Amino acid sequence: MSSGSLTPRGAEVLAVEGVGVRLAGRDVLRDVRFTIRAGELTGLIGANGAGKTTLFRVILGLQGPTAGGVRVGGGARSRRDPPIGYVPQKFLLDPDMPLRGRDLVGLGLDGHRLGITRPSRRRRELVEAMLGAVDARRFADARVGQLSGGEQQRILIAHALISQPKLLLLDEPLANLDLRSAQEVVTLLSGIARERKISILISAHDMNPLLSVMDRIVYLAGGHAASGSTDEVVRSDVLSELYGHHVDVLRVHGRVLVVAGTGDDLQAAREHASPASAIEIV
Ligand SMILES: Nc1ncnc2c1ncn2[C@@H]1O[C@H](COP(=O)(O)OP(=O)(O)O)[C@@H](O)[C@H]1O
Numbered sequence: 001m002s003s004g005s006l007t008p009r010g011a012e013v014l015a016v017e018g019v020g021v022r023l024a025g026r027d028v029l030r031d032v033r034f035t036i037r038a039g040e041l042t043g044l045i046g047a048n049g050a051g052k053t054t055l056f057r058v059i060l061g062l063q064g065p066t067a068g069g070v071r072v073g074g075g076a077r078s079r080r081d082p083p084i085g086y087v088p089q090k091f092l093l094d095p096d097m098p099l100r101g102r103d104l105v106g107l108g109l110d111g112h113r114l115g116i117t118r119p120s121r122r123r124r125e126l127v128e129a130m131l132g133a134v135d136a137r138r139f140a141d142a143r144v145g146q147l148s149g150g151e152q153q154r155i156l157i158a159h160a161l162i163s164q165p166k167l168l169l170l171d172e173p174l175a176n177l178d179l180r181s182a183q184e185v186v187t188l189l190s191g192i193a194r195e196r197k198i199s200i201l202i203s204a205h206d207m208n209p210l211l212s213v214m215d216r217i218v219y220l221a222g223g224h225a226a227s228g229s230t231d232e233v234v235r236s237d238v239l240s241e242l243y244g245h246h247v248d249v250l251r252v253h254g255r256v257l258v259v260a261g262t263g264d265d266l267q268a269a270r271e272h273a274s275p276a277s278a279i280e281i282v
């Protein structure tokens with residue numbers, strides 16, 4: 001190890017241990033457990049309503065679990081933990097708000113403090129370096145609400161990274177991006193995980209844009225999670241168990257599709273119609 005301050009690759013950064021969350025009388029998460037190690041890029045995959053945002057809120061300490069707990073950096077959550085970087089799912093930026101991309105990145109240095117912070121040379125240098133790291137210099141002076149979805153994501157990633165977290169959570173960062181911007185953001189995040197040795201957890205309802213970069217997948221369905229390598233998890237037997245009914249995993253043109261078709265549905269389809277009527281993308 002060259003420096004004592006670096007987290008050695010492979011050290012545990014996050015452990016989710018048997019987390020259960022009950023909301024409005026319903027078990028949204030049940031006995032969710034997985035570990036994330038330094039420098040790993042993990043995809044948190046699940047359909048809408050699977051509990052991805054809820055799990056992020058538990059990891060961030062914003063939502064208390066009904067069962068289980070979370071360890072960050074090898075210990076129980078505490079105030080002295082290194083910050084966790086977070087890019088929330090719903091981040092509405094008004095087009096007319098007089099805030100430049102570089103201002104928003106700078107706000108990431110202020111942590112929980114609110115108010116006017118005196119600009120300093122050091123601060124400007126940090127912001128400039130961060131803008132460079134996410135390739136956002138060319139639009140850093142535009143109003144942030146007027147940037148494209150992909151440009152806003154870069155600014156939000158820089159905002160979350162500038163406090164040098166060891167763990168970065170991004171909630172559906174690809175959801176509103178076109179295919180090309182999504183691929184660019186994925187490439188950027190994968191480079192950041194590798195070069196900065198930080199762990200990144202990205203949630204998505206579609207695993208396909210992440211297939212080439214995920215070191216690990218955490219697949220959420222029916223309140224439960226399966227985790228491991230993509231080959232270990234994205235299999236018909238594992239996912240059928242998770243969903244509680246039969247699903248098939250189809251690989252078509254390099255894409256993975258998880259399709260549901262219960263035994264009954266398939267039987268009915270064979271009798272009455274084309275098999276296509278029995279499948280549904282989940
Ligand atoms: N505050 C809440 N009160 C009651 N139910 C909630 C609350 N927040 C989320 N839920 C429910 O929990 C489930 C998981 O939601 P969420 O974590 O937002 O899923 P995802 O992010 O995967 O789309 C959904 O059924 C949602 O309606």
Ligand SMILES: [Mg+2]
Pocket residue numbers: 052053054089171172
């Ligand atoms: Mg969500």
